[in-house]
Amino acid sequence: xxxxxxxxxxxxxxxxxxxxxxxxxxxxxxxxxxxxxxxxxxxxxxxxxxxxxxxxxxxxxxxxxxxxxxxxxxxxxxxxxxxxxxxxxxxxxxxxxxxxxxxxxxxxxxxxxxxxxxxxxxxxxxxxxxxxxxxxxxxxxxxxxxxxxxxxxxxxxxxxxxxxxxxxxxxxxxxxxxxxxxxxxxxxxxxxxxxxxxxxxxxxxxxxxxxxxxxxxxx
Numbered sequence: 001x002x003x004x005x006x007x008x009x010x011x012x013x014x015x016x017x018x019x020x021x022x023x024x025x026x027x028x029x030x031x032x033x034x035x036x037x038x039x040x041x042x043x044x045x046x047x048x049x050x051x052x053x054x055x056x057x058x059x060x061x062x063x064x065x066x067x068x069x070x071x072x073x074x075x076x077x078x079x080x081x082x083x084x085x086x087x088x089x090x091x092x093x094x095x096x097x098x099x100x101x102x103x104x105x106x107x108x109x110x111x112x113x114x115x116x117x118x119x120x121x122x123x124x125x126x127x128x129x130x131x132x133x134x135x136x137x138x139x140x141x142x143x144x145x146x147x148x149x150x151x152x153x154x155x156x157x158x159x160x161x162x163x164x165x166x167x168x169x170x171x172x173x174x175x176x177x178x179x180x181x182x183x184x185x186x187x188x189x190x191x192x193x194x195x196x197x198x199x200x201x202x203x204x205x206x207x208x209x210x211x212x213x214x215x216x217x218x219x
Contacts (some may be wrong), residue, residue, distance in 0.1 A: 044200040046185065046219045047073065054098055055079070055186055056156035060148035063132035070117065071191075078214040079115040079186040081135030081193075083157050083164055083179050085122035086134040091181050091199055093138055099183075100139025102206035110214050113188070116143045119156070120203060121164050123147045123177040160184055160193065189216035 005105035050183055055071060062068040080099065106114065118135060119125035131145035150166055157164040162180035169175050185195035195213065211218030
């Protein structure tokens with residue numbers, strides 16, 4: 001398995017290069033790039049987007065095998081959205097486990113309001129059952145996991161400025177999956193995406209920020 005995490009141009013005022021998700025079951029190594037943020041942003045902290053992002057009109061299949069309408073199910077709820085895949089060796093499980101750790105520090109009332117949504121970028125291999133098992137292993141037992149047609153997923157990611165490339169099977173049998181590694185935070189006040197986190201965000205950072213995001217305030 002090869003993974004390549006690519007940066008997004010979502011934040012026009014920041015030059016952003018994300019750490020690549022490395023690893024290969026074919027003996028190779030993944031690309032690696034240092035995270036660089038300009039404009040006074042502290043590493044790991046949320047970007048407050050100048051132009052709020054519209055939540056994708058996305059209907060996929062959840063881990064119970066049922067249709068999940070993102071707009072309907074998350075309307076008026078603080079929502080964190082991440083595109084990744086379960087065979088990812090480092091960035092994806094780290095991101096979801098950090099969110100899982102942070103969520104457990106919230107009050108019961110806060111947890112009931114929050115929605116953390118994981119959308120696979122590798123739908124051919126990520127079945128609902130596999131996604132559920134993987135999310136549970138990251139501590140996200142109540143996280144929403146979604147799969148479906150790749151074109152639908154890619155279009156939703158692109159609408160947010162997140163790059164997603166169709167998985168490619170290499171000659172050695174490995175699969176290369178390239179995708180942006182940003183977490184987008186949507187406010188319960190207007191259902192718009194106002195915040196962006198990179199791979200620098202730690203569990204502690206999320207734990208400090210989530211109560212504010214749940215209230216619709218800038219972290």
